[in-house]
Amino acid sequence: MTRSRHITEWNPEDAVAWEAGGNAIARRNLFWLIVNVHVAFSVWYLWSVMVLFMPQSVYGFSTGDKLLIDATASLVGALARIPYTLAANWFGGRNWTTFSSVVLLIPTCGAIVLLAHPGWPLWPYLVCAALTGLGGGNYSASLAKADGLYPQRLKGFALGLTGGMANLGSAGIQAVGLVVLATAGHEAPYWVCAIYLVLLAIGGVGAALFMDNVVAHRAGLSIANLRAIVPVLDSWVISFLYLCASGSFLGFAFAFGQVLQHNFVASGQTNGQAALHAAEIAFIGPLLGSLARIVGGRLSDHFGGGRVTLSAFAGAIVAGGFLVVVSAHDDLTRAHGGPVTAETMTGYVIGFIALFILTGIGKAAVYKLIPSVFEARSYALGLDDAQRRNWARVRSGALIGLAGAFGALGGVGINLVLRQSYNSTGTETPAFWIFLVCYIGAAVLAWVRYIRPHRAHKLAPGPQQPSAPERVKA
Template structure:
């Protein structure tokens, strides 16, 4: 359907070609990729909204059961990211974006069927939540696609724009859920899913009509070799603390709010409505902050912005620990502590979004700097840098999403063992401290320079071990 155009010898670093028309091609593909990513994120986080339509009296599920649905969706989304990154490299951005949009029609229809039949056991909901997790795989594929289209000088802003607008899908589906919940109540949750049946069809058709195919340079061998790189593990941890926090809080924030509203004495119906009225704010501001974080990193450097963000997240997590400890001492939630908890969460959303945007600048910068020491032509250096950074984006986005799993499981276990969120908040705080220390040691202070490999393009794993870590 539509045109089938595979671009050969794409060189975004050619300024003359970029200004004469390549920028328009890249922008068109970026917009289509962002649209697909946006809707996919909405489907990925669909159950964080649907649980607000599932009162325990009707469906029989506890807060822990609902957090389990979010954890399963997040886990599958993380695991799907490496195959999706390889899929877009194998089939091209146009074909893969089209197929991945149409595949998500299956769990969307399944969600309608499950909500229309309360009283079923938990496992069908878990299976459906797992299928919605495929929407999380689109994220890594879209990042690899945008990374290949844009020049180094614009990667931070382009990748952050893709991630920021794409991640807005979480806030938008929560807003749609709020609209349905405030008008039709618990009686018509299927309207949320029906809207996304239309949107998935539209973005799939748009991808088929307007996108192009491009050699992304991402191969399985490259991903295997980079898995042993020291930077891979450090960046993955940073991604867990930034994007993992963002997506984990996006899934859990509404449920935590609902529990706290009920603890303050509100009825289940009013607690659900008030939680929905607030829950979308965090993902919305975090998504917008991601765009700003990427642009700020283009000016100041990805490492400096990331370190500053992690310092702020330490303070935000410390605020949550203090407030939750006060609630534990009083055996209940007051209006003042509830407001403070919302402020702490929103601050973490914004900072996590900014940190995720700055990492999009940090990752390509690491390999662009390394490529300068390679004994190769400019074209070979560009291909190597694109392949390595695209592979790392796929790996760290997969591992980083597991941070969202950890957040949901930590909160679930915290509720089961103590009845409060305090132990989980302590875990979050410790993780941010470790990530800040590693950022300072690896990327902010000036490290020593190592000798380059004699033939790095023939053995990317050897080069990854021997090349220097530069300040980025």
């Protein structure tokens, strides 16, 4: 309690200082960053679980209404990411992490009130979902702080671990929801919220006691730095790639349970049975995708972000095409009066879980591109080594916030496209076609910009300094 909370000098590239204690400081701050971003991410996904406790006969909301609630939380999470990243760097990692955890106590309590008193109109649920969306802002802020804590050779691991453990929050709250559904049914949804009230308190107190404000990073992220990356083509290429990868993961994590519940009901199950069976499966996709993100960070450190990004989107094309085929076959079966079969449900689950894993890997790979791109560009600036690395770090932090916001907007798009697809046609097939086209575009863009052999700006495969062609391009 008596130690200083401020670090005025921080250079993780200084090997001597790193081994003399810098790595321990980074680990301690990273641990509490991960704890808090995991819990905040869970609260962001609170309504993806709560809608399973809301049968239409009691609350009066259709599948489209529930997807709108999810889309609202996703939208606010997207819009909050840039201001949250700016605030974390200005007020300090410790101060902002503590504050952002305390703020989330408000919508968590609000969800208890709404769910305990059915009969409210839709708008209070949308307001509460919007406030839970603030948990999504923690994501980019935490990644930007993790990026600044670690040296270039370990950034892929640090970003992959932080992002992966954050993404596990979506699986974690769904697993908690499954336990509550299995033990207490629809009558006690407040237990899910109560558990996260406790976890928010633990995370906030831990951040206040054990984290540091790295004052050396305060000047790193600003409106000026955001403006500086706007003219850079790679900023928009990476943002689009992250929109496709992260947007798919985030959107599917919100919508997967709803898609399953909708189809289980169509197969003849009651709402209660459909909700339980959807909850039993829904958490698996975000869980495996989150773990895949950690693996994707390691793979990107070894093979390069560009190659891993291309591979992930190539796999997503196959998985997306598979979902199109499964859904089109299901439409044909229903048109002839047949029910949703077990084989069809199995196909949906396999396709979605494959996309969770592939987009989880893609999220880590795209974020690995960010520090690599600016590290490469920094060599043409004529700065000394410390200034060059600081320039690359602050530009990377700015793009992490920008790309993170775009990724969350992709999650909004997933939910809105699915909602429109259900409302217009009663099926998911048109939405799956749109997702497939996006994966094809992302794969082509990744190959053209970061893989094509004769392009001078291709990124080096390893974690060390960029190759000579990269320096020339930069």
